[in-house]
Amino acid sequence: MEARVKWLENLTFTGTSGSGHGVVMDGDRENGFGASPMEMLLLGIAGCSSIDVVHILKKGRENVLDVQTDVKAERAETDPKVFTKIHLHFKVKGDNLNEAKIGRAVELSAEKYCSASIMLSKAAEITHSWEIME
Secondary structure, rough: OEEEEEEEEEEEEEEEEEOEEEEEEEEOOOOOOOHHHHHHHHHHHHHHHHHHHHHHHHOOOOOEEEEEEEEEEEEOOOOOOOEEEEEEEEEEEEEEOOOHHHHHHHHHHHHHHHHHHHOOOOOOOOEEEEEEOO
């Protein structure tokens, strides 16, 4: 895998993935134009886990209509302000969903498939929860 980050101005950068997709990142939380690099990590772990959960549920023939993953994290108070705790909460919507299959999909993502989650778990406590939405 490859990526490139290019400085635009102030604390604003563009990132381009090896597959050609771009994002804007910014270190200026008040006047910035994009997510901070640490927010990008949270988006990455949520995206990775969400992809796994949807893929596993679809493979298990669950009629999934929507998945939203909320992420909350705590950081160390002193530099480096690493994540110390990360919690992912999956909200799954669909027709006649099997609760056990959702729980198993979340577990498989956390323990076996989501590279981002497994990598970050070396530095932070990562927890998961889920609910079925009406």
